[in-house]
Amino acid sequence: MERPRIRDYFQWDLSQNETITPKQRAILQASLDLFAEKGFDQTSTSDIAQRAGVAEGTVYRRYKTKAALRDAILAPITAHIVPILASDFSEDKLRQRYPSLQAFVTAIFTDRVAFAKANVKELKVIFEMVAFDTERREQILSQIAPKMVKQMGSVINQLKADHLIVDWPNDLILQSLLSQLFGYLAQLMLELPGTEIEREQAYLITVMTKILTPGEHDQITGQ
Amino acid sequence: MERPRIRDYFQWDLSQNETITPKQRAILQASLDLFAEKGFDQTSTSDIAQRAGVAEGTVYRRYKTKAALRDAILAPITAHIVPILASDFSEDKLRQRYPSLQAFVTAIFTDRVAFAKANVKELKVIFEMVAFDTERREQILSQIAPKMVKQMGSVINQLKADHLIVDWPNDLILQSLLSQLFGYLAQLMLELPGTEIEREQAYLITVMTKILTPGEHDQITGQ
DNA sequence: AAAATAAGTGAGTGATAACTCATTTTAATG
DNA sequence: CATTAAAATGAGTTATCACTCACTTATTTT
CATH class of the missing domain: 1.10.357 (Tetracycline Repressor; domain 2)
Structure with a gap:
């Protein structure tokens, strides 16, 4: 059983994950950026939607909660x-x-x-x-x-x-x-x-x- | 003009500040503890009041906002x-x-x-x-x-x-x-x-x- | 002790933010 | 092109939270 080399973990390409729409990818990216910029609590889901160019409901389509989005x-x-x-x-x-x-x-x-x-x-x-x-x-x-x-x-x-x-x-x-x-x-x-x-x-x-x-x-x- | 020695800055005794009531002191202490424990955003003013054994209005008697309380x-x-x-x-x-x-x-x-x-x-x-x-x-x-x-x-x-x-x-x-x-x-x-x-x-x-x-x-x- | 000032209270208010859902739009399939 | 399924929408709901204020209690002053 082969262990993966560490280099394989670098540079997560969120888009290569299964079937993910461009909008969902934008949501993940916007979340990561905003959480890192302003902090989790200071980032609202409406912030995320706006930054991702998406309606707020879209954020909740795949992730049931904001915390689940962070976990993702x-x-x-x-x-x-x-x-x-x-x-x-x-x-x-x-x-x-x-x-x-x-x-x-x-x-x-x-x-x-x-x-x-x-x-x-x-x-x-x-x-x-x-x-x-x-x-x-x-x-x-x-x-x-x-x-x-x-x-x-x-x-x-x-x-x-x-x-x-x-x-x-x-x-x-x-x-x-x-x-x-x-x-x-x-x-x-x-x-x-x-x-x-x-x-x-x-x-x-x-x-x-x-x-x-x-x-x-x-x-x-x-x- | 004498510069204070660094040791003088240690161990802030909040109670020695001017005229400060026991309840106000409790509020400061509870805030510090809670902010350090749970984080600023995750701490509600009602949390603070409860921990300090005080009504929520009392928190706002001296400090106009939650941020002002942190600054204090x-x-x-x-x-x-x-x-x-x-x-x-x-x-x-x-x-x-x-x-x-x-x-x-x-x-x-x-x-x-x-x-x-x-x-x-x-x-x-x-x-x-x-x-x-x-x-x-x-x-x-x-x-x-x-x-x-x-x-x-x-x-x-x-x-x-x-x-x-x-x-x-x-x-x-x-x-x-x-x-x-x-x-x-x-x-x-x-x-x-x-x-x-x-x-x-x-x-x-x-x-x-x-x-x-x-x-x-x-x-x-x-x- | 009465009056005056300060400290403390907690129910109430407005705003915000997380989350929902009926509906519309887009994409996939036959 | 028609049908179906999935994706996206945004107005609406609910809950929480920061903050207010009319009022009560405690403390100081005269």
Whole structure:
């Protein structure tokens, strides 16, 4: 059974979904744009209809509720966000030793950064949803976190055995990886100016490698 | 003219504001809690009244609109957020040379992390507001960014001259500082589990020092 | 204690927004 | 072209929510 490559998840083409009329496609696109621009609650269904060039009733033809419409937008990305975040380390990559720390970091970030870049709007909508819905957040986390800890854990332990990575507890290492990703995401979503997005990926890899390289500054001084 | 120390901004005691009745104080507290829990739009004024143990009319006695109530909550923090983020480097600290990179990083993060920790709820409300209000975001940024770039810039240049900091463009250095802060903030606001918040400050300083220490991995490799 | 001022109340109001449905328009099929 | 099915429409319904106001209760002043 073949796992799909991460690149296949990029660039959702909403139009290739089954039989979907141009108007329905316009509704999905308008919703995504508006939710990302103004937020879910601040977007009315009449806003969506107007932006999509459609009557309001058309919005409700396929999606029973506004929330269902949001779910439909996020369906493709949520369906694959778990494997993208947590896996990709299970099979081939796990068994192959990482020759260097940089190789490990590159493996982690390359696809994930590209994925984030290709789905900024969707991620923003997810963030808004998850920020104020504790239940949903914990549900998602309980799916992702254990896999991540387990799969990444083995790789990290390998690197530790080879003295290729800093001797921190694994959760701290994971935390710095995540923290770095969050910082990057925030920049994308808030459209912070003065950022050459193009150099981001290389920058992230450089910084992350630097953080995790064993060295003299590794002692975490208490306060 | 004495500038207030950052510690003075911590821990807003809403009750010490002028003449404020217990009920008004309860309204402010309930609003802050609910806005941070459920989000601004998902919180109705009747929710607030109920949580505060007050009639709905009472909410509107002092604050003309729901937005004005939010502004009132954020007033103290927004009044001081600019100096906290951007300054504290203008006078004494700027003139005194930083003996080490760690001293510089510690100076930057200690207060800011403590501030973030003491104002998680407020920051969450601000984030929600700013995330979907481009105008307001740019307005705030245009206030903060130039000061930050200017004041931090001089310090960074000094450290560069002494070869105490990595030879990256200043905006890239600033970006990594910010990115690190964002990552930390995200953890706070999303209440991500498995995080010993107490070690965060020491961790941030360690990591940031490591990132900015000049070394062999400084080349940012293109993709 | 009486008068005056301020604080608090909650039923009521207008507007908005999510959602419905009878009808019309478009597309598919024989 | 006629028939049928699907898609689209937009006026209408219902519920919620921000906000008001005439009135009551508490507090201060004289």
